[in-house]
Amino acid sequence: MTIALVSLPATPDAPNEDFAAAFPGGAVLLDGAGVAGGRTGCEHGVAWFSSTLGGVLLGTLVAQPGLSLAECLGHAIRTVRSLHEGDCDLCHPASPTSTVVAVRVRAGALEYVVLGDSALLLASRDGMVDVVTDRRLDEVGKRLRGPVDALPTGSPEHASALAEYRSALTGLRNRPEGFWIAGPDPEAARHALTGSVPLDSLASVVLMSDGATRLVDRFELATWDELFALVVASGPAEVIRQVRDAEADDPAGRRWPRGKARDDATVLHWVLP
Template identity: 50%
Template structure:
């Protein structure tokens, strides 16, 4: 499998709270949730959490042992929770959390896992792309975002409305009827959306954090077939460039109301699924 990645922090002087990484048979993308505007009960921070969790996931996926992705995620969450439960109140809803998206090639199958609102797009040859995302975060958030969307980004009113939005939504984190993210409880792994497809049915796959997927789902600058074509022609970095241009052209969120004027943006483009069997130097191009 060939994987091409691109990532960009929301602002150059801020840590990138996304994570993306790959082993020969799998790709992991995380989008950290920092609950901006609240007091965190973890001294390490969101970037630390996503990097530790991403590293734990990659270490397990590298074993290539065919275990269920939910079992791998549950173990990784437990490992990271154990790494800071003695210093941090990891059960508090304001502690760091992350979306999790995994794409794995396992012999002739392509497996996926999606927890929270990052996006996986499967490129089916000759058919419309299949878009996989866990919409429960947005379903909860839509109840509380009207005041936030009605005020311009960067204003005191927006900051206040954002804090109220966060306080209202975070009480639904990892609760029945709410939404599920990776945090301290390994049991949430069983709430992830999972599936498997024959590798032969898939031409490519793209994993995106919601800061990158906003090119489609917030800004409507392209549809998913156009995004796949753009990535194939110019690489995943071009998606981020266009997102940044749109953000810069609407810094107050008047055209596209949103919680963050700028957001961390990350993509991973996966192709050449037959490469594990192909001889070295065969020169295969992405189909």
């Protein structure tokens, strides 16, 4: 098993709310989300939530091979809820949440589960790259984020519009007319994207948080095929370096409107035997 993994926070002094890890036969990646600088109802914080959920999910994948990945995710969400529901207000509208990407080898296939806008790249031995990512949050966001994108990133006006946007998103979180994300409710796991691919058809897989996929889906500086080729040729660190360069070239979000000038970025590349 050959794994290359790089994960960097948005800024050196900020906690990294991404989490990624692997074991022989599987890997997970999570991208935590909350309200920057605001109350979440959880005394532990977003980074704690994403890393704890990721660790529990990883252990469940190993210990419960008979469960589907969606069932493993539901079990992990329930377990993490039990760890802090006595101390934290999990009914708070801004309670921490996280995207999830997980893969596992079982019975000659690579199984996957994807919840939220992190991405899974499946590279076949014939050179084709399939991308699995949950775009329901993006579809909801497009309807709501016009006022945010019209303002310079980091300005007081942008911060105010962003707060209103996030409040509106919260009202659509884990609802049929909105989007699904891992949070306090294990029901979200039932709405994840799932599938499997014959293992012998794959050359490698890449798990990426949306802070790394910005190179494609926000900045449009590469295609998915070009992004995968960059991972293979130069490694995950080069992907994140190019993302950081693009962010630095447009700090106010004029060329590429976005909620955060910089974001946590994680790339995990698993080369299959």
